[in-house]
Amino acid sequence: MTTRERMTWLLIGCAVGAGIALLYAPQSGKETRKLVGRKAAEARDAALEAGEQVRDTLVETGERIAEAGRGAYRKGAGIASDAAARAAGLVERGRQAVKG
Numbered sequence: 001m002t003t004r005e006r007m008t009w010l011l012i013g014c015a016v017g018a019g020i021a022l023l024y025a026p027q028s029g030k031e032t033r034k035l036v037g038r039k040a041a042e043a044r045d046a047a048l049e050a051g052e053q054v055r056d057t058l059v060e061t062g063e064r065i066a067e068a069g070r071g072a073y074r075k076g077a078g079i080a081s082d083a084a085a086r087a088a089g090l091v092e093r094g095r096q097a098v099k100g
Contacts, residue, residue, distance in 0.1 A: 015043035
C-alpha cells in the first residue's frame with residue numbers, strides 16, 4: 001500500500017470518526033445535522049480528490065508503459081530491418097558464389 005493510499009484511508013477514517021463523534025455531541029439536532037452535512041461534504045471532497053489522484057497516477061503509469069512499448073517496438077523493428085538487410089546480403093553473396 002502506498003503512502004498516498006494510506007493517507008487517503010486515514011482521511012476517510014478521520015471523517016467517519018468525526019461524524020460519529022458529532023452524533024454523540026451535546027448539541028441541538030439542527031446544529032448536529034448542519035455539522036454532519038458539512039463534514040459529509042468535506043469527506044466527499046476528500047474522496048473525490050483521492051480518486052482524482054489515483055486516476056492521475058494510473059494515467060501517468062499507462063503513458064509510461066505505452067511509451068516503453070513503443071520504444072521496444074521501434075527497437076525490434078530496427079533489429080528486424082538489420083537482419084533482413086544482412087540476410088539479403090548473404091543471399092546475394094551466395095548467388096555470386098554459385099555463379100562464380
